[in-house]
Amino acid sequence: xxxxxxxxxxxxxxxxxxxxxxxxxxxxxxxxxxxxxxxxxxxxxxxxxxxxxxxxxxxxxxxxxxxxxxxxxxxxxxxxxxxxxxxxxxxxxxxxxxxxxxxxxxxxxxxxxxxxxxxxxxxxxxxxxxxxxxxxxxxxxxxxxxxxxxxxxxxxxxxxxxxxxxxxxxxxxxxxxxxxxxxxxxxxxxxxxxxxxxxxxxxxxxxxxxxxxxxxxxxxxxxxxxxxxxxxxxxxxxxxxxxxxxxxxxxxxxxxxxxxxxxxxxxxxxxxxxxxxxxxxxxxxxxxxxxxxxxxxxxxxxxxxxxxxxxxxxxxxxxxxxxxxxxxxxxxxxxxxxxxxxxx
Amino acid sequence: xxxxxxxxxxxxxxxxxxxxxxxxxxxxxxxxxxxxxxxxxxxxxxxxxxxxxxxxxxxxxxxxxxxxxxxxxxxxxxxxxxxxxxxxxxxxxxxxxxxxxxxxxxxxxxxxxxxxxxxxxxxxxxxxxxxxxxxxxxxxxxxxxxxxxxxxxxxxxxxxxxxxxxxxxxxxxxxxxxxxxxxxxxxxxxxxxxxxxxxxxxxxxxxxxxxxxxxxxxxxxxxxxxxxxxxxxxxxxxxxxxxxxxxxxxxxxxxxxxxxxxxxxxxxxxxxxxxxxxxxxxxxxxxxxxxxxxxxxxxxxxxxxxxxxxxxxxxxxxxxxxxxxxxxxxxxxxxxxxxxxxxxxxxxxxxxxxxxxxxxxxxxxxxxxxxxxxxxxxxxxxxxxxxxxxxxxxxxxxxxxxxxxxxxxxxxxxxxxxxxxxxxxxxxxxxxxxxxxxxxxxxxxxxxxxxxxxxxxxxxxxxxxxxxxxxxxxxxxxxxxxxxxxxxxxxxxxxxxxxxxxxxxxxxxxxxxxxxxxxxxxxxxxxxxxxxxxxxxxxxxxxxxxxxxxxxxxxxxx
Numbered sequence: 001x002x003x004x005x006x007x008x009x010x011x012x013x014x015x016x017x018x019x020x021x022x023x024x025x026x027x028x029x030x031x032x033x034x035x036x037x038x039x040x041x042x043x044x045x046x047x048x049x050x051x052x053x054x055x056x057x058x059x060x061x062x063x064x065x066x067x068x069x070x071x072x073x074x075x076x077x078x079x080x081x082x083x084x085x086x087x088x089x090x091x092x093x094x095x096x097x098x099x100x101x102x103x104x105x106x107x108x109x110x111x112x113x114x115x116x117x118x119x120x121x122x123x124x125x126x127x128x129x130x131x132x133x134x135x136x137x138x139x140x141x142x143x144x145x146x147x148x149x150x151x152x153x154x155x156x157x158x159x160x161x162x163x164x165x166x167x168x169x170x171x172x173x174x175x176x177x178x179x180x181x182x183x184x185x186x187x188x189x190x191x192x193x194x195x196x197x198x199x200x201x202x203x204x205x206x207x208x209x210x211x212x213x214x215x216x217x218x219x220x221x222x223x224x225x226x227x228x229x230x231x232x233x234x235x236x237x238x239x240x241x242x243x244x245x246x247x248x249x250x251x252x253x254x255x256x257x258x259x260x261x262x263x264x265x266x267x268x269x270x271x272x273x274x275x276x277x278x279x280x281x282x283x284x285x286x287x288x289x290x291x292x293x294x295x296x297x298x299x300x301x302x303x304x305x306x307x308x309x310x311x312x313x314x315x316x317x318x319x320x321x322x323x324x325x326x327x328x329x330x331x332x333x334x335x336x337x338x339x340x341x342x343x344x
Numbered sequence: 345x346x347x348x349x350x351x352x353x354x355x356x357x358x359x360x361x362x363x364x365x366x367x368x369x370x371x372x373x374x375x376x377x378x379x380x381x382x383x384x385x386x387x388x389x390x391x392x393x394x395x396x397x398x399x400x401x402x403x404x405x406x407x408x409x410x411x412x413x414x415x416x417x418x419x420x421x422x423x424x425x426x427x428x429x430x431x432x433x434x435x436x437x438x439x440x441x442x443x444x445x446x447x448x449x450x451x452x453x454x455x456x457x458x459x460x461x462x463x464x465x466x467x468x469x470x471x472x473x474x475x476x477x478x479x480x481x482x483x484x485x486x487x488x489x490x491x492x493x494x495x496x497x498x499x500x501x502x503x504x505x506x507x508x509x510x511x512x513x514x515x516x517x518x519x520x521x522x523x524x525x526x527x528x529x530x531x532x533x534x535x536x537x538x539x540x541x542x543x544x545x546x547x548x549x550x551x552x553x554x555x556x557x558x559x560x561x562x563x564x565x566x567x568x569x570x571x572x573x574x575x576x577x578x579x580x581x582x583x584x585x586x587x588x589x590x591x592x593x594x595x596x597x598x599x600x601x602x603x604x605x606x607x608x609x610x611x612x613x614x615x616x617x618x619x620x621x622x623x624x625x626x627x628x629x630x631x632x633x634x635x636x637x638x639x640x641x642x643x644x645x646x647x648x649x650x651x652x653x654x655x656x657x658x659x660x661x662x663x664x665x666x667x668x669x670x671x672x673x674x675x676x677x678x679x680x681x682x683x684x685x686x687x688x689x690x691x692x693x694x695x696x697x698x699x700x701x702x703x704x705x706x707x708x709x710x711x712x713x714x715x716x717x718x719x720x721x722x723x724x725x726x727x728x729x730x731x732x733x734x735x736x737x738x739x740x741x742x743x744x745x746x747x748x749x750x751x752x753x754x755x756x757x758x759x760x761x762x763x764x765x766x767x768x769x770x771x772x773x774x775x776x777x778x779x780x781x782x783x784x785x786x787x788x789x790x791x792x793x794x795x796x797x798x799x800x801x802x803x804x805x806x807x808x809x810x811x812x813x814x815x816x817x818x819x820x821x822x823x824x825x826x827x828x829x830x831x832x833x834x835x836x837x838x839x840x841x842x843x844x845x846x847x848x849x850x851x852x853x854x855x856x857x858x859x860x861x862x863x864x865x866x867x868x869x870x871x872x873x874x875x876x877x878x879x880x881x882x883x884x885x886x887x888x889x890x891x892x893x894x895x896x897x898x899x900x901x902x
Contacts, residue, residue, distance in 0.1 A: 161671060
């Protein structure tokens with residue numbers, strides 16, 4: 001049995017201190033009101049204790065001034081808490097430009113992570129310190145939740161859609177990774193670790209574990225193996241739309257609607273092609289659901305993404321992105337939310 | 345019968361109380377001894393006897409659900425999952441949740457105390473639909489039987505939340521039986537709610553205007569609205585889970601074109617208001633206790649009454665705060681967070697008004713009052729930690745951890761069960777005609793309060809440290825707090841056994857109770873203990889406000 005009794009988890013991300021500050025403020029508010037009520041209640045109960053069996057206290061109906069005061073003051077305080085919490089939430093939702101990207105698949109009962117450089121890990125994730133890391137996550141089966149207490153970060157990983165989340169680690173070390181959404185028999189065994197490394201050490205780790213095949217290259221191979229290339233030709237002569245330069249840009253659909261081609265749109269177009277058909281094309285593509293698993297889908301998405309818009313190399317992209325072109329602006333899922341149900 | 349609606353400026357002129365009501369002689373025949381035999385109970389339409397049928401059934405369910413909790417806390421004494429297997433553990437917390445929420449907490453106060461007291465408190469002979477009331481109990485028992493069948497035939501492991509697609513596609517346990525059990529039980533809630541609404545509207549005694557109603561009745565009126573409006577949604581939701589499992593409809597499974605998040609919306613649309621079903625009646629009980637044991641009119645009667653309705657109405661609009669990290673849109677989260685902070689206000693107002701009621705009162709420290717003070721303390725902690733969960737950026741860290749577990753146990757156990765026990769002790773002389781042993785009762789109340797805090801307070805810290813809920817095994821650094829929690833649970837368990845023993849003992853050996861042992865106001869204290877089947881010898885007429893404890897002639901509405 002451990003001897004020490006910590007009250008706060010370690011702070012290891014840019015958000016951790018901000019979350020703890022709100023937590024500390026709420027503890028202050030709670031202690032104040034908790035004590036106020038407890039002390040008042042107990043002292044009234046003692047001061048006005050019954051002294052004789054037939055005691056009849058005076059009649060007090062109430063006080064409008066007091067009712068207004070104890071409605072308005074708590075209302076003001078909770079509105080401060082609301083705005084503070086909302087501000088923090090939006091900061092968590094807004095991915096910084098040019099993050100390092102990692103793809104995550106939750107599967108009963110393990111976490112599978114893929115780096116753009118091709119490294120694949122199970123129940124582990126290695127990231128550099130000081131670089132924003134964006135996670136694009138989905139599930140092969142039930143709902144899971146990616147939870148790293150040291151980062152104060154949690155995001156449900158829902159089958160059939162992509163959830164996006166990000167963090168920026170501030171301290172090297174190894175931290176718990178938990179599944180926080182009940183997922184069946186070995187839910188409590190679906191745990192792992194996130195290892196935060198100094199940038200140089202991370203580069204060494206990346207080089208050491210390199211498979212030689214980047215995520216986009218793996219996706220390109222799938223693109224050929226699944227014969228996607230026969231229709232999605234790069235010379236615009238295929239039966240399907242050309243995919244070069246599509247990612248991150250608006251697409252006009254047969255319905256006249258315009259959507260931005262993000263990760264979720266690409267994924268949907270593979271598993272449910274008739275949902276959003278590009279204007280000028282026939283709905284002839286068959287579904288690939290069941291033919292390629294979620295990890296393969298992520299490789300295909302990474303490949304289409306690598307064909308995407310103009311590159312703006314950011315710190316994260318420079319660190320771990322061998323893909324020739326990523327589109328950081330488009331990859332930033334800042335509010336307002338996309339028309340499609342991309343998780344967030 | 346004529347009833348005056350709305351607050352009269354000073355009430356109608358007061359005739360002197362009919363002599364039969366001031367201190368009735370104990371009648372030879374009461375509702376308990378009017379008939380004997382199993383048949384006289386199983387076919388009764390007397391709301392008081394039906395309340396006792398419910399009392400026996402929900403007590404049984406409480407100890408069944410409690411037994412699961414004991415096993416859960418035993419397992420969590422050590423970090424390794426070494427007492428039971430993972431599958432068993434998952435079934436334990438699932439059955440603990442299902443039984444405690446659907447078969448104990450939701451029916452407890454309304455179906456036992458509400459059933460017994462509402463007609464008497466409003467001066468009626470029975471509920472509006474006595475046979476429907478008996479039907480509610482049979483439906484409850486039928487639903488419970490289905491759920492217990494699911495249990496003995498192998499159990500369910502989805503958690504009481506039945507999240508899709510785990511419940512619809514992946515779980516290999518008896519989801520259909522458990523889902524149908526809850527589905528059936530829902531009709532019991534709906535019929536009880538309907539019965540209360542009609543009764544409160546149509547059967548109040550002459551002179552009993554809406555703003556003279558005891559706050560217990562107001563709280564049950566608000567609760568009944570949720571029963572009637574909310575329960576059909578959970579019924580539909582669980583039915584779709586059953587249908588999807590049986591027929592692979594594809595409502596929730598994304599591979600069939602469904603949406604798992606839709607399930608969460610539907611589930612919480614009922615299950616968040618369900619929390620208010622548990623807490624509102626307890627708040628009603630506390631209003632009765634605080635006034636009686638300080639001999640004061642409640643401070644701010646109309647505010648306390650209306651805050652119950654405000655909670656019931658706003659409570660329907662906050663379900664999305666369970667889903668801040670689920671993939672719901674950021675802006676939806678913003679609105680649900682805002683509304684969740686709003687619903688905190690009427691609860692805070694109630695706490696302030698109860699506290700102010702004691703001011704210049706005549707406060708006695710009898711057992712029901714100990715429960716009332718305990719309720720206010722624990723509910724305050726539960727409510728304040730609700731603010732942590734309602735704030736978006738903080739909820740991301742603490743949702744689905746033990747922080748949530750601690751929070752809702754403070755509300756449901758610290759709040760609802762303290763209110764229930766306080767009410768049971770307060771009205772025990774009325775229900776049974778016997779007094780319980782005061783000393784033992786005070787000891788039990790203190791043990792329950794201490795055991796409760798030791799069990800659940802460490803879980804707030806555990807949650808902030810990051811321990812997820814529903815974990816069979818956990819990292820070693822969480823052990824100290826888990827051991828504290830389990831130690832508290834054993835004290836709490838002992839505390840719950842004590843009333844079981846001395847209350848049963850008192851039914852035979854307790855001293856006989858007078859009609860009004862607490863010198864309380866309210867029509868239920870103006871009839872005999874225990875009451876006759878018809879509740880009153882003659883139709884009572886109400887000539888004063890609720891809680892008119894002050895000297896006669898002083899009472900006027902400000």
